[in-house]
Amino acid sequence: MVNVRVSFSRMGWSYIFFRGLFHDLPGIEVVDPPLVNTEIVSDGVKNSPEFVCFPFKVILGEMINLYRNYDVKDFAMIADYGPCRAGMYGVIQKRIMKNMGFKDVRMFYLRQDDFRNLEWLRVFRDLEKRTGRKFEDYKILRNTLLFMVKAYYVERITHIEGLVRCREKNKAMTTKVVHTLMNLLDNENNLMKLSNFDRTIDENFRKIPIDKEMEPLRVCYTGEIQVMLEKWVNYDLMGELGVMGIEVHKQYDVFDWVMYKLDASKRRRRLEHKARKYIPMDIGGEAVWNMGSYLESQEKGFDGFCHIFPFTCMPEISFMGMLEAEKNMDKFYMPHIHFSLDGSSGFEGLRTRIEAFHDLMVGNKKNNPLFRDVKYVVPDEIKNIYFKPKSNFEYFVSSIEKPMSMVLTMLNPSKKLDVGFTVKNGLEFFSRNSFFGIGSLFNL
Amino acid sequence: MNEPEFIKNILSDDVDDKLYLGIDVGSVSTKCAIINERNELLYATWTRNDGSPIVSTQENLKYMEEVLPDNIEKSICGVGTTGSARYLIKALIGADIAKPEIIAHAIGASAYTPDVRTILEIGGQDSKVILMKNGIVTDFNMNSVCAAGTGSFLDHQAVRIKVPIEEFGDYALRAEEEVSIAGRCTVFAESDMISKQQEGYSKESIIKGLCKALVRNYLNNVCKGKKLYPPFVFQGGVAANSGIKNAFEEELGYEVIVHENYYVMGAFGSAILAKEHVNGHISSFHGLKVSEMNLALGSFGCLDCANRCTVKYLVRQEDKSRVTGREKDDAIFARWNSRCGKW
Known part of the structure; x- marks a missing residue:
C-alpha cells in the first residue's frame, strides 16, 4: 500500500482532462504539470537525441523537471503502434531517464492504438498493482467519462476562442474569459453539472463585447x-x-x-x-x-x-x-x-x-x-452565442445529440463518408455482429 | 559618422512636391529612400549599421539634414519603415506604417517591373523568394533555419580570401574552370573552399564555384519546389554581385533583371506603402530633430491583463536609471509592443 504521485505532460490545456482520468482514485495523488518554460525545454533538449522531433524533447524536459522538483516518479504516457514514431516515445524517455540516474522512474502506458479494444484500461490495472489498492469499477467508468467530457469542453472552448478573439472590442478579454472557463472546468467533477457546461461556456463568452458586423x-x-x-x-x-x-x-x-x-x-x-x-x-x-x-x-x-x-x-x-x-x-x-x-x-x-x-x-x-x-458565413458558434441564443430545449437536445451521434458513427460500419445512421447500415451491422446468427438471415 | 557607401541624390534644391520617406533597417545595413508623388526615386542611401539601428538611423537623418535642401523636413508627408528593426525605428521617428520587408520588396519590385512574377531577394542575413501574379503577392518563403548563402557569408569569405567584396562578381566572371563547392552549410562551404585552394585552384574559379553553390542552396532551400515563372527580378545587397546573377541565369534558364536601385528596393517599397497609407492625412513623423537625441532602449513586463506582453520603450539616456517605463514621464520617448495598444 503506497501513495503514488502521478503526473503527465501538460500539452496546453490538456492537463485538465488527464487529471480527470486519475481523479479521486485511492492512493493516487495527481501532480499538476507546471507551465513549460525555457529551463524545462533546455533540460529536454540537452538529454534527447539530436534529430528527434521537438515534442519528444519538451515532454522529456517536463518529466525531468517533475522528477527533480516535484518528487514525481510515476508518469502516464501514450503508447501506440501507428506510423508515427511518437508511439514509442514513452519507452525511450523512460530509458533516457534511467540512464540519467533516475532509477526509480515508472511509466504507465496509455495504449492508444485502438481505444475500442479496451487495452487502455491496463493503465488502471498497472496503477492498482503499483498502489496495492483496488479501484472500484464505477470510479474507472466515471473517470473515463470525466476525461471524455472535459476533453470535449476544452476543445470547444479553444475552438470558440479562435473565432471570437478577432472580434473582441476590449483587447485580451477573450484570453481572460478562457482562463475563467478553464478554471471552472478544472474544478468541476460532477458529471451531471458538466453535462450542462455548454451553457456556461456560451454565457461566459457572451460577456465579451464584440464587433457584430465584422467580416x-x-x-x-x-x-x-x-x-x-x-x-x-x-x-x-x-x-x-x-x-x-x-x-x-x-x-x-x-x-x-x-x-x-x-x-x-x-x-x-x-x-x-x-x-x-x-x-x-x-x-x-x-x-x-x-x-x-x-x-x-x-x-x-x-x-x-x-x-x-x-x-x-x-x-x-x-x-x-x-x-x-x-x-x-x-x-x-x-x-x-x-x-x-x-x-x-x-x-x-x-x-x-x-x-x-x-x-x-x-x-x-x-x-x-x-x-x-x-461570401462570408458567420460560424455557427458565433451565431449561437451572440445572434440567436439557444433555448433551454436546444441545450438539452445538443447535450444528448453529441454522445448519440458519436455512438452511431462508431457503430456505422460504412467507412466511406460521414454518412448518417441509416436503416441499411444498421441492418448490415446487425447481420455481422449478432451472436445467434439471426442477422445472417437478412444476408445483406 | 559613417558616410553612406552608396548615394543617389537627384533632388532639386527647391522642393515643392510632396515627398515620402522609406527606411529599411536590416541586419547589416540601413537604407533610406525618398520618393515623390509619382513614385520616382529621388534620394537613396545605403549604410552599414554595425548592429546599432538607432544610431545608424539617427546618422542617416543627420546626413539627410546636411545634404538635402532646408525645407525637406516640411515636405515629407509620410514615413514608412521596414526590415527587422521596423517597430523600433517606427517608434523612434514616428513613422506612419511599419510593414514586413517581404511586402515592401514586392511593392518596390513591381513599381519598376509591373509584370514581375518572381522576386529573388538575398539580403544580409536572410534570403527570400516572393511569387507574384497580376501585381498581387501569391506566395513567399524565407530561409527558416539557415543563413548559408546570404550577404554576411559572402562578406566573410571575401575578407578571408582577400578579395574586396565589390570585385567578387568580376572575379567569378573571369573564371575559366568549374569547381564544385558544398553550399549546404556555411562552415562546410568554407572548409571545402580551403581544401580547393590547397589543391591549387585559382581564386576566380573558387569564387565562381561558391556563387553556383549559393544559388543551388537558395533554389533548394528557399524555393523548395515552388514553380518559378519569368520575369525574374533579383534584388537586395547581394544583387551587386554579378557572379550570383550569372549563376542564377544559368540555373533558371531565363534572364534575371537587376534594377539600378536594387540595394534600396525595400526602403523604396516602404515609401510607396507610406504614401498609400497616409493618403492625404497628416503624418505622425517627428521630424529630423530625432537625430540629436541620445536614446536608450528598455523593457518591462506588463501584468495588467492576461496577455502578459513585454512592453519596450525608448528613454533619454540620462534618465534611464530613474525611469521604469510605466510612469507618465517626459523622458519616455515612445512605447510599443503591447497587444492591446494601451502603452
Missing part, C-alpha cells in the same frame, strides 16, 4: 497536435493571428484524436476521404487530415492555411512537399504558410512571416476574384 479573414489552423496545443512552443500563434483580426479555425484537439481512435470521428473520416487522392493512408503526424483540411477550407472559401510542425517531423514535411507540388498544378490556390518550430526558433522571424502572410491575404481579398467574391 474577418478566415484561416485554417492545423499542424502536429503537440505543437498546436503547447503555447510555449508555438508562441501562442493562435492568439497572435487573432489579435491581427483573423478568424482562426482550429482543426484538431485531443478529443478529436480520441474520437478518431474510437473510430467515431465523422470529421476525420470526411477529411481522410477528401485527402485520399493525394495521401491514401495515415503516414504519421497529422499529414492526412492536414491535406483534408486544406481541401475542405479551400472549398469553404477560406483566405489562408497556417500549418505548424516540429522541426524534423517527417510526415508533416512530406505533407508540405506534396502541397507545394500540387500547388504548381493550380488546383490548390489557397495561400499557405508553414512554420517549423523548435527551441531555437525566434519569435521575430515568425512575426515577420505572419505579418507578410496577413498582407498577402488582404491583397487577395481586395484583388483576387477567387477570394474577393466569396
Whole structure:
C-alpha cells in the first residue's frame, strides 16, 4: 500500500482532462504539470537525441523537471503502434531517464492504438498493482467519462476562442474569459453539472463585447497536435493571428484524436476521404487530415492555411512537399504558410512571416476574384452565442445529440463518408455482429 | 559618422512636391529612400549599421539634414519603415506604417517591373523568394533555419580570401574552370573552399564555384519546389554581385533583371506603402530633430491583463536609471509592443 504521485505532460490545456482520468482514485495523488518554460525545454533538449522531433524533447524536459522538483516518479504516457514514431516515445524517455540516474522512474502506458479494444484500461490495472489498492469499477467508468467530457469542453472552448478573439472590442478579454472557463472546468467533477457546461461556456463568452458586423479573414489552423496545443512552443500563434483580426479555425484537439481512435470521428473520416487522392493512408503526424483540411477550407472559401510542425517531423514535411507540388498544378490556390518550430526558433522571424502572410491575404481579398467574391458565413458558434441564443430545449437536445451521434458513427460500419445512421447500415451491422446468427438471415 | 557607401541624390534644391520617406533597417545595413508623388526615386542611401539601428538611423537623418535642401523636413508627408528593426525605428521617428520587408520588396519590385512574377531577394542575413501574379503577392518563403548563402557569408569569405567584396562578381566572371563547392552549410562551404585552394585552384574559379553553390542552396532551400515563372527580378545587397546573377541565369534558364536601385528596393517599397497609407492625412513623423537625441532602449513586463506582453520603450539616456517605463514621464520617448495598444 503506497501513495503514488502521478503526473503527465501538460500539452496546453490538456492537463485538465488527464487529471480527470486519475481523479479521486485511492492512493493516487495527481501532480499538476507546471507551465513549460525555457529551463524545462533546455533540460529536454540537452538529454534527447539530436534529430528527434521537438515534442519528444519538451515532454522529456517536463518529466525531468517533475522528477527533480516535484518528487514525481510515476508518469502516464501514450503508447501506440501507428506510423508515427511518437508511439514509442514513452519507452525511450523512460530509458533516457534511467540512464540519467533516475532509477526509480515508472511509466504507465496509455495504449492508444485502438481505444475500442479496451487495452487502455491496463493503465488502471498497472496503477492498482503499483498502489496495492483496488479501484472500484464505477470510479474507472466515471473517470473515463470525466476525461471524455472535459476533453470535449476544452476543445470547444479553444475552438470558440479562435473565432471570437478577432472580434473582441476590449483587447485580451477573450484570453481572460478562457482562463475563467478553464478554471471552472478544472474544478468541476460532477458529471451531471458538466453535462450542462455548454451553457456556461456560451454565457461566459457572451460577456465579451464584440464587433457584430465584422467580416474577418478566415484561416485554417492545423499542424502536429503537440505543437498546436503547447503555447510555449508555438508562441501562442493562435492568439497572435487573432489579435491581427483573423478568424482562426482550429482543426484538431485531443478529443478529436480520441474520437478518431474510437473510430467515431465523422470529421476525420470526411477529411481522410477528401485527402485520399493525394495521401491514401495515415503516414504519421497529422499529414492526412492536414491535406483534408486544406481541401475542405479551400472549398469553404477560406483566405489562408497556417500549418505548424516540429522541426524534423517527417510526415508533416512530406505533407508540405506534396502541397507545394500540387500547388504548381493550380488546383490548390489557397495561400499557405508553414512554420517549423523548435527551441531555437525566434519569435521575430515568425512575426515577420505572419505579418507578410496577413498582407498577402488582404491583397487577395481586395484583388483576387477567387477570394474577393466569396461570401462570408458567420460560424455557427458565433451565431449561437451572440445572434440567436439557444433555448433551454436546444441545450438539452445538443447535450444528448453529441454522445448519440458519436455512438452511431462508431457503430456505422460504412467507412466511406460521414454518412448518417441509416436503416441499411444498421441492418448490415446487425447481420455481422449478432451472436445467434439471426442477422445472417437478412444476408445483406 | 559613417558616410553612406552608396548615394543617389537627384533632388532639386527647391522642393515643392510632396515627398515620402522609406527606411529599411536590416541586419547589416540601413537604407533610406525618398520618393515623390509619382513614385520616382529621388534620394537613396545605403549604410552599414554595425548592429546599432538607432544610431545608424539617427546618422542617416543627420546626413539627410546636411545634404538635402532646408525645407525637406516640411515636405515629407509620410514615413514608412521596414526590415527587422521596423517597430523600433517606427517608434523612434514616428513613422506612419511599419510593414514586413517581404511586402515592401514586392511593392518596390513591381513599381519598376509591373509584370514581375518572381522576386529573388538575398539580403544580409536572410534570403527570400516572393511569387507574384497580376501585381498581387501569391506566395513567399524565407530561409527558416539557415543563413548559408546570404550577404554576411559572402562578406566573410571575401575578407578571408582577400578579395574586396565589390570585385567578387568580376572575379567569378573571369573564371575559366568549374569547381564544385558544398553550399549546404556555411562552415562546410568554407572548409571545402580551403581544401580547393590547397589543391591549387585559382581564386576566380573558387569564387565562381561558391556563387553556383549559393544559388543551388537558395533554389533548394528557399524555393523548395515552388514553380518559378519569368520575369525574374533579383534584388537586395547581394544583387551587386554579378557572379550570383550569372549563376542564377544559368540555373533558371531565363534572364534575371537587376534594377539600378536594387540595394534600396525595400526602403523604396516602404515609401510607396507610406504614401498609400497616409493618403492625404497628416503624418505622425517627428521630424529630423530625432537625430540629436541620445536614446536608450528598455523593457518591462506588463501584468495588467492576461496577455502578459513585454512592453519596450525608448528613454533619454540620462534618465534611464530613474525611469521604469510605466510612469507618465517626459523622458519616455515612445512605447510599443503591447497587444492591446494601451502603452
